[in-house]
Every structure is written in structure tokens, then in C-alpha cells.
Amino acid sequence: EEQLVESGGGLIQPGGSLRLSCAASGFTVSSNYMNWVRQAPGKGLEWVAVIYVRGSTDYADSVKGRFSISRDNSKNTVYLQMNSLRVEDTAVYYCVRDSSNWNIFDYWGQGTLVTVSS
Amino acid sequence: DIQMTQSPSSLSASVGDRVTITCRASQSITNNLNWYQQKPGKAPKLLIYTASSLESGVPSRFGGSGSGTDFTLTISSLQAEDIATYYCQQSHSSPPWTFGQGTKVEF
Numbered sequence: 250e251e252q253l254v255e256s257g258g259g260l261i262q263p264g265g266s267l268r269l270s271c272a273a274s275g276f277t278v279s280s281n282y283m284n285w286v287r288q289a290p291g292k293g294l295e296w297v298a299v300i301y302v303r304g305s306t307d308y309a310d311s312v313k314g315r316f317s318i319s320r321d322n323s324k325n326t327v328y329l330q331m332n333s334l335r336v337e338d339t340a341v342y343y344c345v346r347d348s349s350n351w352n353i354f355d356y357w358g359q360g361t362l363v364t365v366s367s
Numbered sequence: 368d369i370q371m372t373q374s375p376s377s378l379s380a381s382v383g384d385r386v387t388i389t390c391r392a393s394q395s396i397t398n399n400l401n402w403y404q405q406k407p408g409k410a411p412k413l414l415i416y417t418a419s420s421l422e423s424g425v426p427s428r429f430g431g432s433g434s435g436t437d438f439t440l441t442i443s444s445l446q447a448e449d450i451a452t453y454y455c456q457q458s459h460s461s462p463p464w465t466f467g468q469g470t471k472v473e474f
Contacts, residue, residue, distance in 0.1 A: 355413050357410035
């Protein structure tokens, strides 16, 4: 059975760093585009970052230069390193698979909450 | 960036009603439009991809249409379990891949 389990969220002060993890089972992350999508409390969905099959990456302008997506193929896990966190980064962060490689988000994890507050 | 605009932002309907949600892109995205359903406290779920293709396991009362800049999600006969917020998302060319602001369907 396919599964995505996010972890690493929590309360962090502005300017701090946090690393989110997304452990996959039932499929191989390196064979799919893997994304992070976030949702601020009571708000809509915002795409954050993608790591492609070849390992290259793309980011939303709002996080470019502060966030970094990576993967560990041996652990079948995707990461989101978040630095210089801002209050406006507060959100539930979802790990999302795109098995089509056409930017269609076909499987979502349950999400992990990141709260940036002093 | 391509902007996605959904209407209405919310709607009230009854069981058995036909429900229509529209999504408009700021430029042509051909058929690169996907629909998601999100129930309270849950992750979004893919319903429709490439404008009109039904994701496996999704009930046939859900349907999608459109191309270019104008798209529609239709629920042919609303069921109680369809109460949720629905989002469109464009998957055209390069990132960022943007979502509509959501349409909340209530009774």
C-alpha cells in the first residue's frame, strides 16, 4: 500500500530553521516527481517545491533561496530544509507525489504543521 | 505566473442537486487543469486530471470539462459525502503550478 508520512513540523521562532521529512512506502520516490505543497491556516493551497526524477529542483519565488528540497534514495525519503523562517511560512506542509511527471498531484501525505512565531 | 480564479467561493446545495464550479486561467493552459477535493482536516485528493479524466476510484457523478482558459467541475447529483472544498490547479509548462482559491460546498 502506498503511503507518505511527513514529520518534523513544530513551533519555531522567526529566523530559525527546520527540516521536514517525508517517508514513502509502496513506491519509489526517485521514480516520481516529489513536491511540497503548503496550506496556511484557513487558506488555500500553495505549491512550494519539486524534485524531479533526475534530481534537479524548482521552487516557488516565496521560498527560493531559503528552502531546499532533497531526497535520500536509500531511505526512500524526501526532505524540505527550511531556513530563515518567517511568520508567513506558518502552514501545514504536505508531501505530494506526481507519478505522471506532468505536474498532477496524485497522492498526498497527511501533512505536518509548521508554526513560526515568537 | 498563471493566475487561477474559481467561482463561486462558496455555495449551498441540497442532496441530489447538480453542482457546477468554474475555474478560469489568466492565460491558455490547453487541458492542463486538475481538480482536487479537500475535506475538513484532511489532505486534498485528486478527482479529475487533464480537465476531464476521472481519477481511479472517483465516483462517476464527478465530471470535468473545458480547455484553454475556462473549465468546469460538475457534480451531477450531490451526496452528503461530497461536502468539501474543491480546488483547481494548473499544470501547464513550467512552475509555479498554481491553485484556485477554492470553492466550499455546503448544505
